[in-house]
Amino acid sequence: MPFVNIKTPEGALSQGQKAEIAHRTTEMLVEYFTEAARPHTMVLIEEVKDGGYTRADEVFTIPQEYRAKD
Incomplete structure (x- = not known):
């Protein structure tokens, strides 16, 4: 069973x-x-x-311009 785990900043991607x-x-x-x-x-997409x-x-926070626009 192929398993892919993708981690992305919370709010960076829309549904x-x-x-x-x-x-x-x-x-x-x-x-x-x-x-x-x-x-x-x-395929597991985890939001950090x-x-x-x-x-x-440095502690990372996602810039507003990179947040998903729903």
């Missing part, structure tokens, strides 16, 4: 964007593992809260 990422990721894996993998493919991780030793 539609998450659905598209899941669909396109599944399609890519089917290309590698054949159609038999489709019903067993898991602002301040929940660091980049270059």
Whole structure:
């Protein structure tokens, strides 16, 4: 069973964007593992809260211009 775990800043993606990422990721894996993998493919998109991780030793918060626009 292919399993993909994507972590993204909370609020960076709309529901539609998450659905598209899941669909396109599944399609890519089917290309590698054949159609038999489709019903067993898991794509998990985890949203990390602002301040929940660091980049270059600084606590990261997503800039407003990068937040999803629903």
